[in-house]
Amino acid sequence: MLPSPVGPSLSWHGPAHLPGAHTRSGNAMGRTRLGLLTGAARAFAEQGLRRSTMQSVAAAAGVAKATLYNHFRTKDDVAAALLGLELDRLTTLAAGLPLEQALGALSDELGAHPVLRRMAETEPEALARLLAVDADRWADLTGRLAAALGVDGEAAEIAARWLVGVVLQPGRSSARHRQAARLAQFLTATGAATSA
Template identity: 65%
Template sequence: MQPIPLPDRYAPRPVADASTGVLSAVRDLDGPATDAGEDAPTGTHATVVFEGLPPLRPAAPGHRAGEHTRSGNAMGRTRRGLLAGAATAFADQGLRKTTMQHVAAAAGVAKATLYNHFRTKDDVAAALLDDELQRLVGLAGELPRGAALGRLAEEVGAHPVLRRLAVSEPEVLARLLLAEDRLVVADLARALQVERDAATLVLRWLSGLVLRPGTAAERARQAAALEHVLG
């Protein structure tokens, strides 16, 4: 039986043809590596490494950066809806009196859907606070520093959930803020283009506004003074 001839691109090439780029190396397994242009010593085994050959089967399609799957988008929308419901429930009733059923009802979903994303009410509260902090950081990064500080002060001073917790459950709010502030310092520093210590100072100021917001005029004066300090 005659062997089936291989296509040219699969046919072995002599060592002398290494300049074509297909034959990349000849390695003597019994000794040191040899140059591609040298003959392998007689009586030894050599491995020829080929490059540039097409795969035997197409590669499985992979996920490319910047692309989102439909399921991922749907989960993101569901999570945003749950946090919006949580914001409504917490602003209406505070954290202690709000139950997971209240959050699910405010979000318009079954309680089982809520439990698919969050195990406890504390998890919901922490996620909502983190989401709001990241939203504020995003706003800060879109504005000049002075305008960003003023906008942050107004957002924090008038936030319905923060206002409710500051009045009815200040100790709970303080605990949440202390747990989250270390995580957001680096992001805030990048958004305001300041050092970490300066970002920590800004975050402490905003935390103070949560508990004692004052008037809009007072917040504006404080923001201007802080901008002067940051230079």
């Protein structure tokens, strides 16, 4: 046993495993899953959602198809997990920014997102289905957006509808940023913004 750097009676045994805490194997599985989703994003951006296969997703991720199937049963499962990961990334990006900057940043991300742009060009009907979420998913989305932007639920719904419009018709970044500024002014003026 190595001597402890904090005193002779204490020894270091490594991190204690707590229920729900990550283990090395759990971290490796998380890295593998993240790599698979990164490959899926690459495959979906290059080929579109419809033309991508589990084989092309595995190839883009640099793994065997069996590895992909160890994590996901279907391409729809891969797409749903990628969507969840992207929602987490985008809400983290927006959280803590002033409202106008957060709306501008979200519009830039959605307006230039490679998978969404590919779908808009080659699979507009699939993109429309993706954006036409049911009431429960819409409530989850607007709830996340409300928390990230520091606005109430109604303001989050207005922002979400504007962002869906950005996905469908991104336009120029400068125009989106002007719109984000106006939307932030409106939400602030109506008292919907709980923090700036």
